[in-house]
Amino acid sequence: MLDQFFNAAEAEEQIYKRWEEAGCFKPSMDTSAEAYAIVIPPPNVTGVLHMGHALNNTLQDILIRFARMQGKNVLWQAGTDHAGIATQMVVERQLAEAGGNESRASLGREAFVDRVWGWKEESGGKIVGQLKRLGASCDWSRLRFTMGERGVEDDQMQAAVRKVFVDLYNDGLIYRDKRLVNWDPHFQTAISDLEVEPKEVKGHYWHLRYPLADGVTYEHPVFDEDGEPAGTETRDYIVVATSRPETMLGDTGVAVHPDDERYKDLVGKDVILPIVNRRIPIVADEYPDPEKGSGAVKITPAHDFNDFDVGKRCGLEVMNILTSIAAIVDGDEADTAAIPAEYRGLDRFEARKKVVAHFEDNDLMQEIESLKIEQPFGDRSGVVIEPWLTDQWYVNAKELAKEAIAAVQDNRTRFVPENWEKTYYNWMNDIQPWCVSRQLWWGHRIPVWYGPNGEVYCAMSEAEAQAQAGEGVPLTQDNDVLDTWFSSALWPFSTLGWPGETDELKTFYPGAVLVTAFDIIFFWVARMMMQGLQFMKEIPFKDVYIHALVLDEKGQKMSKSKGNVMDPLDLIDEYGADALRFSLASQAAQGRNIRLSTKRIEGYRNFTTKLWNAAKFCQMNECANWNGPVDPSRVKEPVNQWIIGEVARTGEAVAKAIEGYRFNEASDAIYRFTWNVFCDWYLELIKPLLNGEDAEPKAETRRVAGWVLDEILKLLHPFMPFVTEELWEKLSEDGPSRDGFLMMQSWPSYDGFENAEADAEMSWALDFVSEIRGVRGILNVPAGAKPGLAVVNAGTETKKRLERHREVLMRLARLDPVYVDDNVPAGAVSIVLGDATLALKVADLIDQKAEGDRLKKRISGIEKDIGGIEKKLTNEKFLANAPPEIIEEQHTRKANAESERNKLTDALKQLEAIGS
């Protein structure tokens, strides 16, 4: 016999182990079955499961389990990501915390990379274990890592990356270029635009005066305190504003708008750049906005993206003043830029202070404005990013994007919800060259070798490069590694064995759907689209389902610094994986974020208990699916006919909702059926049958109840795999034996299971009970009291129904006796149900005034309804334009309402007659 509660903590691990050992997660490779594949968004190999993972993988698991039960050939491809910067950062920090003398630099490249592999092996299984706790039914035997395997010579994952690089290079789609990049001075690497996070911080605009050379002066307009023009003043300087004053050391020009009257005459003149005493020109360019600031802009081509362009247009010198750690240059470069000794080697922020002090001390500071400014930060390092001039490798994303855009336009790949397409297009249409080289050690090393004079040999291996270069030519490999997303972009096909031609690749590419959050569309989805189309000549997945972000109860992003992080593993410990999964699924409405609260998870934990106890009830009453599938045509009891139809409706609703990625609708449907229909009604309704003497109805009811429970387990399984599997197994201990795991059962389909007559009859019975209960509640009839009930004016149908369900009605509505009568007995409370009036004999139990009030209230409510309907029905336009079925419906509503009103009015009269 079942215990009182489902012990999630105990059962989950066992169940998962049994599934895995039985090979349930592997694709059937049944060639006659439809293939269904999802590639997991690979989590960072050294990461831990957070709530976003929990949601993402719950949704995927629902889809996967559903597809598997539908008999498809299902692959959920698992794997992890090497996460270049993030992982390198963790290992570097570990070295620092170890407190020894070891650092990345002291170890050297090879030893350091070795350490990272070591750490990967040590911690890499963690997140996989956590995904298992969630119930994720990935095929772990096919686990892949974006870096491939350690020390394997011809590793396929690495070969895939190299082949892509080499092919793109040979097609001219990868090239080396010297231009400004987003430079992260902490990690000392370039990062892509997407890895830069603009943040608003408190800052200043320093308005600097640059003295004009050669004694030039000009008239500059001035304004009074109210901002009114107040003539002009003669100036021998030009004012520029900046939020990064230290960059002035690298200024090589001042730009003004060609139409700016104030400065027109200054174009072509020079200023003397303070501190470095460099003579730099004033140039005219469209870039400066005369409305902003002073209208004059200092130009630092080496350290600002806009300035770089201006400098190019105006032929200004590019003068680097920063080192890779964003300190002021020393040595030759400092000489070129004429940096005074006391500035050389200073950190950028120290230099800033010194520059500001210099301007203040020399009467060169026009104004210091305090305000909030947007500054670029590295998403991993958290330090301010500097635009820096370097050589990097770029992918011509513009070219690759063409097909990726077209594939979405012609619906080969579909975004769900659809509105994300626009986001995708916006970005793709304006895509910038993708900087793919990183000055890190942990990652795929760029497969390029250089000859003695900088000749470039791009090849799959050093041997091939050597062959290209000729024997004996000394070669050195490019030091850089590739952006992590470069290898992630290949995930849908590299995991399936590409560049090899494998069965898996043929079967499972393209995948059915990619499930991810919107913040990854640019990083990953767009790039998989580009690379998939380029190398497989086919889209990587048919659907892209974009799910919500998981926020805390207050709608804030979870973050360590806010201290509002909810750990999915803690929640699994406390409430069970099923409860967490169901909570996430039930809140996964399209287009809205999820606010997670423990209350709600607790509620779904209670749901597992409810299900468990319902199963226990079935078990106690020997309700089991004894004779295989139920044949609806042979079921006789209306209550059983009805519940079979309810199962069918629920099953269809669940399937349809999952297919449309409407996880909340699917979970709601199965939740409501289980709790509000099966438990609240059906199990109560069948108690008399189960306790009764009639063998045939009893046997039928046991069988049907058992069958319904089995169907619930199947329909619920994708959402709550553990508790359903546990019940599936436990119920077989005292019931018919089961054919294998629940997770491998066929998803049910129901044809001809509905029975309109039974539905009508049961809905009458349910209404009967609800109405009586409602009245009892309002009139405060004591729960223990069992008043009698006369059914008045019953037609033959009602009488038949009454006969059939009398026992149940008496029991559920707490009545005794229930009988047919010709007139409403004196002092009874009247309730109208269908053609009959239910007369509840409670005169001695209730307050007559309260009953009078109840009736009056009810009648006035009905009259209001009738008024509304009449208004419609006398409106000619309504009659002329509304569809006939709507008009018909209004007529019916009106007739019903009037009938009810009349009966209640009679009842009220009677009550008043007694009272007086």
Next chain:
RNA sequence: GGUCGAUUAGCUCAGCGGUAGAGCACUACGUUGACAUCGUAGGGGUCACUGGUUCGAUCCCAGUAUCGACCACCA
């Protein structure tokens, strides 16, 4: 500046061109051996505002307000 989304019960959110729903919270009462991690009943809403389309708008359209997200830029 551009784009997208949100505004429905005290809270968190579904929903829909034709009687406004759920969970939680709240109130009352707890019988009947599956379940107190429960049951039954109840209170509570001008569906942000203003216009428009329509026989009919919470729903469609336009505008306004507030909130949020993303992209771009800020010398």
